[in-house]
Amino acid sequence: MRMDNQRESSNFEDRGRGGGGGGGGIGGLALFGLLRMLGPRGMIVALLALGAIFIFNPLGLRDAVLGGGTSSLSSSGGAGGSTCDASPTNQQACHFARQVLASTEDVWAQQFSQGRLPRYGVQVGGYVNPTLVAFSDRVSTGCGEAPSSVGPFYCPADSKLYLDPTFYEVMAQRLNAPGDFAQAYVIAHEVGHHIQNLIGSSSGGLSGETENQTSVRRELQADCFAGVWGHTAQTQLAIDDSDLREALNAAHQIGDDTLQSNAQGQINPAQFTHGTSAQRMRWFRRGFDTGDARQCDTFAVSNYGQL
Numbered sequence: 001m002r003m004d005n006q007r008e009s010s011n012f013e014d015r016g017r018g019g020g021g022g023g024g025g026i027g028g029l030a031l032f033g034l035l036r037m038l039g040p041r042g043m044i045v046a047l048l049a050l051g052a053i054f055i056f057n058p059l060g061l062r063d064a065v066l067g068g069g070t071s072s073l074s075s076s077g078g079a080g081g082s083t084c085d086a087s088p089t090n091q092q093a094c095h096f097a098r099q100v101l102a103s104t105e106d107v108w109a110q111q112f113s114q115g116r117l118p119r120y121g122v123q124v125g126g127y128v129n130p131t132l133v134a135f136s137d138r139v140s141t142g143c144g145e146a147p148s149s150v151g152p153f154y155c156p157a158d159s160k161l162y163l164d165p166t167f168y169e170v171m172a173q174r175l176n177a178p179g180d181f182a183q184a185y186v187i188a189h190e191v192g193h194h195i196q197n198l199i200g201s202s203s204g205g206l207s208g209e210t211e212n213q214t215s216v217r218r219e220l221q222a223d224c225f226a227g228v229w230g231h232t233a234q235t236q237l238a239i240d241d242s243d244l245r246e247a248l249n250a251a252h253q254i255g256d257d258t259l260q261s262n263a264q265g266q267i268n269p270a271q272f273t274h275g276t277s278a279q280r281m282r283w284f285r286r287g288f289d290t291g292d293a294r295q296c297d298t299f300a301v302s303n304y305g306q307l
Contacts, residue, residue, distance in 0.1 A: 002238040008098035015135040083134045093165035100187040107232040118297040122200030130194040154193040161190040177253040179246030188229045192222030217298040219274040220283040224296035227287025251280040
């Protein structure tokens with residue numbers, strides 16, 4: 001993957017440590033204390049209900065259950081200081097994230113103009129760019145406050161993606177998912193949730209299914225949308241087979257079954273909120289192979305077991 005001379009998106013905010021400016025809600029520490037008492041399933045449901053927040057993976061929830069710190073992803077920036085300038089590593093991560101975001105802007109502007117989208121009964125106009133917010137420790141959003149240990153997430157209430165840049169280190173060191181295209185997949189996946197917000201697939205679900213099952217459909221669709229971006233940007237960014245392997249490995253490492261097995265030594269499908277490793281790899285690959293967002297309609301699969 002080559003990012004030489006790629007433009008940076010201007011739709012970006014550097015909130016610094018404990019960055020505010022996005023809405024009210026209960027405080028980050030109070031929120032996390034409440035979530036710890038709810039147990040793993042209750043924490044997932046509560047965070048998904050908090051303004052329909054979309055979290056990249058349940059790593060932070062797992063840490064809460066197992067006793068991990070609530071600021072495990074925090075950087076060394078001072079209060080109110082720049083997150084991106086806190087370290088050379090953060091600077092590079094922010095630069096890279098802005099370049100990837102710019103690429104998604106170009107791809108999805110084209111996809112929306114051509115009408116190559118699943119239809120959910122919502123009148124869809126042109127693509128509206130989201131904003132990427134870099135922060136440390138905790139952040140105030142339109143969906144309430146959240147600690148960085150929940151991982152990257154998208155808030156539909158303010159159309160913003162939130163990322164602590166040190167999450168990339170966590171991907172490489174703790175999730176065994178290194179590589180620049182794996183990192184790009186994080187951004188593209190959260191942009192996928194923004195697309196869902198625009199086309200109307202972020203709300204509702206199929207009759208008779210649980211909220212967790214609906215969440216899995218949303219997450220797999222976001223994975224597929226990330227694949228569509230990768231397919232479309234393939235030539236411009238010189239994405240090759242090794243890059244694809246990085247993304248597929250990341251999708252595998254953050255599957256619900258893999259995370260549960262690694263953390264607890266057992267698997268409980270009733271608690272799945274993002275999909276299994278096989279599902280996440282399959283739907284990302286579907287988007288990457290076809291380059292057609294209309295092939296990403298996870299809600300058209302009537303039998304949940306066939307996702």
